[in-house]
Amino acid sequence: MIRHAVMICAAILLAGGALGEESGRARAPSKPSEEQMMKDAIDIAASIQLPCAVSEANVLAKGKANIDGQMLDTTNVEIACGNGMGYLLTSSPPQRASGYSCIAADHERAKDPTGVACTLPVNADVKKMAANALARLGMACQVANVNWIGVSASSEIIEVACSGGNGYVLTGPMPGESTKPLSAMTCADAFARGVFTCKMSNSGPPPITMDTFKNALVQHNVACNATNMRLIGKETTLKRHIVEFQCPREHPEGLVALIPLQDSTAPFETLNCAQAAEKYRIICTYVRQ
Numbered sequence: 001m002i003r004h005a006v007m008i009c010a011a012i013l014l015a016g017g018a019l020g021e022e023s024g025r026a027r028a029p030s031k032p033s034e035e036q037m038m039k040d041a042i043d044i045a046a047s048i049q050l051p052c053a054v055s056e057a058n059v060l061a062k063g064k065a066n067i068d069g070q071m072l073d074t075t076n077v078e079i080a081c082g083n084g085m086g087y088l089l090t091s092s093p094p095q096r097a098s099g100y101s102c103i104a105a106d107h108e109r110a111k112d113p114t115g116v117a118c119t120l121p122v123n124a125d126v127k128k129m130a131a132n133a134l135a136r137l138g139m140a141c142q143v144a145n146v147n148w149i150g151v152s153a154s155s156e157i158i159e160v161a162c163s164g165g166n167g168y169v170l171t172g173p174m175p176g177e178s179t180k181p182l183s184a185m186t187c188a189d190a191f192a193r194g195v196f197t198c199k200m201s202n203s204g205p206p207p208i209t210m211d212t213f214k215n216a217l218v219q220h221n222v223a224c225n226a227t228n229m230r231l232i233g234k235e236t237t238l239k240r241h242i243v244e245f246q247c248p249r250e251h252p253e254g255l256v257a258l259i260p261l262q263d264s265t266a267p268f269e270t271l272n273c274a275q276a277a278e279k280y281r282i283i284c285t286y287v288r289q
Helices: 002-023 034-047 102-111 126-136 187-192 210-219 273-280
Strands: 054-067 070-081 086-091 098-101 143-152 155-162 167-173 183-186 228-234 241-247 251-259 269-271
Touching: 034 054, 034 070, 034 086, 086 102, 098 102, 098 155, 102 126, 102 143, 102 155, 126 143, 126 155, 126 167, 167 187, 183 187, 210 228, 210 241, 210 251, 251 273, 269 273
Parallel strands: none
Antiparallel strands: 054 070, 070 086, 086 098, 143 155, 155 167, 167 183, 228 241, 241 251, 251 269
């Protein structure tokens, strides 16, 4: 992220400086027409297969810039996409274009106010941007806060907290490094899949219910049409939940499951009641021992 931020900031500054040197005095380049800006933006986005239907564009700078020791024709452009996201892109052929989202830019500006800002009206408010992006993915959220988390597997990870306590994790492509389309999942799903643990909402770890334990049996292919079940307790060291199930048809000898959840990496284990008593001193109540 820092590398991309520095590249774009340097390109903007150097583009203006190079143009000034050619004329013998510092001057800003003339503003391209709206049609030309849209063409430049669409061409740059297409060159890296960025999943973005460009709806608006603003060329920030265009001219020569020193990129890795070479003076290259460089275009810095801000774009708005039909999926609700906005990006800052830098194109310096023959190098591959690169960039980052306006939410990432906002995150950088919180640390360095001199950083580049997205100024298109649709991009200027990152909370509105996040709400629009989620809405286009079919997820309603009155956005209370947005936090750019970082880059994972060439994708930007963004946490969005909604009013009411729920939240989402937005995953979008890092321009020039990924072509995956924008996606989102609830904080609970993100936690369950090991993607990210939300910090701004209370919907990180999913609540543990008796259905959680039933689902654990299904996930581990343990047949049990439970007529009763009870939580016996939780292991101190391995932190597995100890649950007794009454499954008269499938397990007439009783069934005890030791179920690891969010805070445990211990193995899932099942025993009949006699085994549970011998190995762990667990006493069943649904089956006489």
